[in-house]
Amino acid sequence: MLNKNEIMNVIKNHKNILILTHKKPDGDAAGSVFALAAALKKIDISANILFEDYNRKFNLIATQKISPYFDKNKIELVIVLDCGNKNRLGKYEILLANKIVVNIDHHISNVNFGDYNYVDPTASSTSEIIFDFVKDLLDEKIAAALYAGIISDTGGFRHSCTTAKTHMIVAELLKFKFPFTRIYNELMMEKTLDEAKFLAMTIENLEIISHLKLAISYLTFEQINSVNNKFTGGLVEFIKNIYGIEIAAMIIENEEKVCKISFRSNYIDVNEIAENFDGGGHKLAAGGILKANIRQTKEKIIQVIGEKLKCTTV
Numbered sequence: 001m002l003n004k005n006e007i008m009n010v011i012k013n014h015k016n017i018l019i020l021t022h023k024k025p026d027g028d029a030a031g032s033v034f035a036l037a038a039a040l041k042k043i044d045i046s047a048n049i050l051f052e053d054y055n056r057k058f059n060l061i062a063t064q065k066i067s068p069y070f071d072k073n074k075i076e077l078v079i080v081l082d083c084g085n086k087n088r089l090g091k092y093e094i095l096l097a098n099k100i101v102v103n104i105d106h107h108i109s110n111v112n113f114g115d116y117n118y119v120d121p122t123a124s125s126t127s128e129i130i131f132d133f134v135k136d137l138l139d140e141k142i143a144a145a146l147y148a149g150i151i152s153d154t155g156g157f158r159h160s161c162t163t164a165k166t167h168m169i170v171a172e173l174l175k176f177k178f179p180f181t182r183i184y185n186e187l188m189m190e191k192t193l194d195e196a197k198f199l200a201m202t203i204e205n206l207e208i209i210s211h212l213k214l215a216i217s218y219l220t221f222e223q224i225n226s227v228n229n230k231f232t233g234g235l236v237e238f239i240k241n242i243y244g245i246e247i248a249a250m251i252i253e254n255e256e257k258v259c260k261i262s263f264r265s266n267y268i269d270v271n272e273i274a275e276n277f278d279g280g281g282h283k284l285a286a287g288g289i290l291k292a293n294i295r296q297t298k299e300k301i302i303q304v305i306g307e308k309l310k311c312t313t314v
């Protein structure tokens, strides 16, 4: 693997550059792209950037316009950020054909699809890696974009990927004047009215199974259909965070009366529980499905978790 200076030299030796990231970009994807593009501009390299399924809330940290109107044939080099596999580029994957590809990422699952790969799985985020590439070129806008990327992938410094180095980098970023409170609030805290309505319905439907320390709730297909923005992320975490709860299950009913279930826990292995529902995931966050109505799904969840906890307490 080339070091950072060598990768930067590869980039500097090319004129027409495109920077891409995974589809449905999160804060780290958008932040690292905007930061690198702005830093390259300061050394007279203008890069085009493209996003698939861009969320306009990232306009807050945008450092340049996103325009698809450029000559794709002239591109010599494509830098791909925060993307473990080129098929995650979605419709832009085709733009890598016959180009020199530089792949910079922090996902341990990265398949090194580039001609030049810089993959550091110890970094909290791609933005943390990009900091090291551009630290001599920082300004308010670059600092804001990298800050957004880091808070996004660390969940606001809560996730276990957060390190002393992460905090050290943010300390450097905060030497620049940028509206970090506003960035944190709009990227991490803000909800749409429809998300608030889902939360109200989730609390209304909540049941606590005390002896299992289990919080279980659901949204019916009719409830899902009652709002325009159908984003259900964060609901299962909300009920898991109720005092005294160790495990949570959130059921979302779809059109065909199939129930999708999200599990979260503080220490119980929900990956094993999700295997009973044709699913899986991680130890503390997993999901599954069941072809049954909500009442039957709830019963099976309570039964499976009951059996699992009986095993672990003996």
Ligand SMILES: [Mn+2]
Pocket: 028, 029, 082, 106, 124, 125, 126, 153
């Ligand atoms: Mn990331």
